[in-house]
Amino acid sequence: MVIIRIVRMTFLPEKISEFQSIFEKCQNDIKQMPGCLHLELWRDLDNPNIFVTHSHWETEEYLNTYKNTEFFGLIWKRTKALFADKPLAFSVEKVS
Template structure:
């Protein structure tokens, strides 16, 4: 079962460029993680400080394995200090 992971993040206005730099540096590494099938970065059209990552994973286990990696820990540490608000994350599966 493919899992779709959505993470909505609101950044401090002066930190959006830094986040985009971090994402550009690590996106190919994330895409090459075992179980990662797809990764995109979206930006809210009404609020340029809000970004959303949209990724597809082979399973809950492959997503969880990625989230336990040292690589993820380093990226998350760099990213979370840029937030203006708590992120919202959820995983879903396609029904129809």
């Protein structure tokens, strides 16, 4: 079963370019993580301060292993400092 991970983040307007730079620099490393099958960054059409990461993982164990890496810890710390609001993160599975 593939795990689909959605993370919705609202950024301070003046921090958007900094977030985009962080994502641009680390996206290939994330895609190379064991178990990562897919990664995209989306932007809300109605609120340009909102971005969503959409990723697919082979299993929940691979996702959790990634979230426990030093790499993730550093990226998440830098990203959290740019937030205007609390993020929303959840995992789902495709039903049909």
